[in-house]
Amino acid sequence: MSKLLYKIGKWSAINKIKVLLLWGLILVGGMAIAIGMKPVFSEDMSIPDTPSEKALTVIKAEFPQGPDNGKIRVIFGTKDGDKVTSESTEKTILTALEKITEDKSVKTVTNPFDMGTISENEKVAYADITYNQGADDISNASYKHLEESIAFSKDNGIQTELTGDVKGSEMQIGGVSEVVGIALAFVVLAVTFASFLLAGLPILTALLGLGVSVGLTMMATKIFDIASVSLSLAGMIGIAVGIDYALFIFTKHRQFLGEGISKIESIARATGTAGSAVVFAGLTVIVALCGLTVVGIPFMSAMGLTAGLSVLMAVLVSITLVPSVLSMAGKRMAPKNQKVKNEKKQSANSNFWGILVTKHPIKLSLTGILMLLFISIPSLHMELGLPNDGMKGQDTPERRSYDLLAEGFGSGFNGQLTIVADASNVDDKQKENTIEKAVKDIEQLDNVSSVSPAIPNEKGDYAIITVTPKTGPNDAATKDLVQEVRDFSDKNITLLVTGSTAVNIDISDRLNDAIPIFAVLIVGFAFVLLTIVFRSLLVPIVAVLGFLLTMFSTLGLSVFILQDGNMIDLFSIPQEGPILAFLPILSIGILFGLAMDYQVFLVSRMREEYVRTKNPVQAIQAGLKHSGPVVTAAGLIMIFVFAGFIFSGEETIKSMGLAMTFGVIFDAFIVRMTIVPSIMKLMGHKAWYLPRWLNKGIPNVDIEGHGLMKPQNTEVFHEHPVK
Known part of the structure; x- marks a missing residue:
């Protein structure tokens, strides 16, 4: 090559x-x-064959709704002791809604005073707008008209927010x-x-x-x-x-x-x-x-x-x-x-860090290993989830809408569960009673705030039930409630759960199951790859174990900051919450590649020196002297670039930037520059041991281009002067 x-x-x-x-x-x-x-990006993060996806399939088949119209929810909230039901406030809200209907693109607007979509303390109410076209086809003029309409209620002292198919942040x-x-x-x-x-x-x-x-x-x-x-x-x-x-x-x-x-x-x-x-x-x-x-x-x-x-x-x-x-x-x-x-x-042994590593390998390796193990501890209670509007910045419209609904209708209102009751195997005369009994059984569950009446399909063998939990979408109790409903035991009826909360739970569970499989594949691939490159058994083992330290410490620090909420102000993280469901598996893939970058650039130089001198100490010092500065500069560049994304306005990118930043710090400077050379010093000549039968059986990969150094190429080295 x-x-x-x-x-x-x-x-x-x-x-x-x-x-x-x-x-x-x-x-x-x-x-x-x-x-x-x-270009049109798709924000669909569904996973085929999950319980929530099966429920959605049933809904689409049994509850046809025609075209998928765009929908926006307008939320009104009063301040101090005012109520939305007061005469002046109600009049202002109705006037704002009437202005919204002037847009010909609007199909329907619900009246919160007729529909009863008012909080128990009468401080919050909401109205739903349905458009004639799909969410992607709502024109900018319609959005502008909507904003101008709600400006009327805002100007009259009513907090007015939008959620749903909104062009927000x-x-x-x-x-x-x-x-x-x-x-x-x-x-x-x-x-x-x-x-x-x-x-x-x-x-x-x-x-x-x-x-x-x-x-x-x-x-x-x-x-x-x-x-x-x-x-x-x-x-x-x-x-x-x-x-x-x-x-x-x-x-x-x-x-x-x-x-x-x-x-x-x-x-x-x-x-x-x-x-x-x-x-x-x-x-x-x-x-x-x-x-x-x-x-x-x-x-x-x-x-x-x-x-x-x-x-x-x-x-x-x-x-x-x-x-x-x-x-x-x-x-x-x-x-x-x-x-x-x-x-x-300067000679190879003039490198300060190379001398220090080869002089104190036990102290440095133990210090590095214990430090990373300590940082890894929080990963033991890691919880996976997906970001919701409650984790956005407090000054974003999505967060304001989320908080206002939670304030009026409870934390669980933002994480409602859609339950599909399958009574297709029940006798026609008993279907209605069976579904009603299921509703009453759901009402008795501990973490249920409210249950809507069942809405049957045309045949009456399926029904949709909306459940509002007492706890928020990412709360462990909400996850337990989803599982309780799915475990509902009745030979006559099956309950399927979907909705954004259930979908997020299923995605998190599926990704959690995929992590060990992916990690084993990556670690196995790394070992084979490094064995071929370095023609050694022990160096790849140390490299792979070092990567595992990098991975667990990265996840541990991510949990400590993102999930446990420590130092979130320092990193401009608006709200603590579960670890992004796909963060661990993405981190494994990305950090593995970067770790192998540093391993190859650093250790290949050591191998080159060892092949030439057969001196393991001199090989380590030469690698740290000649390749160490390049790896250091490369690591710093990675850190600065990734760190810039920590302060992005998007929660997903913030968490990825944080994990990648500290992952590179741990891997480049603690694992590759400290632990790996320290352990190689302790192993001495054994670090480069490879059985003869294996040496003959694996291909010779010339990563450093030693073939170009052969004498036959030297005559062209000075063909042209530097210009």
């Missing part, structure tokens, strides 16, 4: 203008086509916080290269690759169901790995230039050596992300594939566009001569 990449890098460097124009054309053309196709794909993260990454690159100009180049190439992947993802929304969160996740991963991969090749190129190798040859060699590691690392991340398809959850598969696409673009940009950019940069990439001379004078 290194020889092929060598040729690609050399061709790209020579034909730099062609490559740059080609990528520019792909970016502009792709985005133009994507925007012209008017949209998913943020980019914002100020993300820009700050990229700016900090720029600072790291500026320090690394001692040049502001060079620092901007990896960011520009990464953004170009990300732009191409975003365009392709937007096109794919016309064919596949892709959630908007997938685009944000792809952006988070794509920009981070794009900068890191460019950094690895930039650094290698500067090293070769410092050794006196000509510009074109240096670029080709850097693409063949560091580029090989980039391709390997990128494919590892892609495999891990695409592995999400094995869990059989459609929206998770879409997330993994779109994120994998962004990594693929980052890899392609790194081995084609980056060599072209390096060629255009010319002599600006060459390090200062004095710096090169100083580096040549």
Whole structure:
């Protein structure tokens, strides 16, 4: 592979203008086509064959409702001692509702005073608006008219909020916080290269690759169901790995230039050596992300594939566009001569961290392991769930609507359960009585606040019952209530539960069951992969165990902050709540790929030194000296980019950003830079042991491009002077 990449890098460097124009054309053309196709993201997070999905199937079959009309709920709340039933307040509300009906797109508007949709304390009331068209087809003019209509009640001192099919706070794909993260990454690159100009180049190439992947993802929304969160996740991963991969090749190129190798040859060699590691690392991340398809959850598969696409673009940009950019940069990439001379004078054992790790391996490894184990403790009481409007910022319209309904009708009103009573096996004369008995039995359950009368279908063999729990959607007691209803024991009738709360519970349960399977596949894949790369048995075992430490500590800290509510103000998290249901499985996939990146770049240099010297201590010190600074810079870049997403306005992205930020901190600096080399020092020569029969049976993967270092290639090293 290194020889092929060598040729690609050399061709790209020579034909730099062609490559740059080609990528520019792909970016502009792709985005133009994507925007012209008017992408539509699907927020459906349902999972086939779950109990809630089966209930929805029954409802669609037995309770046909015609077209799916858009629906918006208007909520009115009074302040101080006022009541919505007072003469003046009622008049104001009715006037506002009358204004809403002036829109010809409105089909019906319910009257809360006729329908009885008023809270027991008469402080909150709501009205439901049904439109003639579907939610996606409600025009901006209709939304504007609605806002102008409710402005009348707001101006008269009534808190008025909207929920339902509302164009509220949209998913943020980019914002100020993300820009700050990229700016900090720029600072790291500026320090690394001692040049502001060079620092901007990896960011520009990464953004170009990300732009191409975003365009392709937007096109794919016309064919596949892709959630908007997938685009944000792809952006988070794509920009981070794009900068890191460019950094690895930039650094290698500067090293070769410092050794006196000509510009074109240096670029080709850097693409063949560091580029090989980039391709390997990128494919590892892609495999891990695409592995999400094995869990059989459609929206998770879409997330993994779109994120994998962004990594693929980052890899392609790194081995084609980056060599072209390096060629255009010319002599600006060459390090200062004095710096090169100083580096040549330094030996491998002059590295402070390498000396410290090899001198105190027991203390450092135990400290790192115990620290991560301690941080992992909260993961033992992790609860999975999906974010709802109650977890949004208090200044968002969704949160205000959620709180107002909870204030008037109780916490469980925002998590109502839709129960389908299946009495199809009951004698026709007994169906009505059987369903009524089921309603009374449900009313007797502990956590039930209210139960609506059963609404039968045309045949009378099915009925819909709406149950309002006493507790909120993500409360453990609500989950227990769902299970109690599903466990309802009656040979004549079956109760199916659906609704947003039940759907979220089913998604969480299915993802929870998928975590062990996915983790075993990933860990097994990592062991086989690293055994082939490092030709060792013990190094892969240490690497895999280190990844498990990273994973549990990341989940532990996530639970400590997001679920338990510690330090949420520091990270601008509006409300504690359950851990995002797909956070653990996504974290496993993403952090596995990044962990293998750092493992390969760091330990492959150690193996190269060990093969040359057969000195395990010198190999560790050489790896930490030569690859340690690059891994440190790459880790910092990842941290800054991911940290920018913590302060995003979207709860899903905030939690992902938090987990990824601390996951990289734990893995890059505690596991890869401390625990792994410390344990390798304790193992000595045994770290590189591999049985002869296994050594002959596995392929030889030249990650570092040693084939390019053979004597027959040296005659071309100085063909051209650096320009």
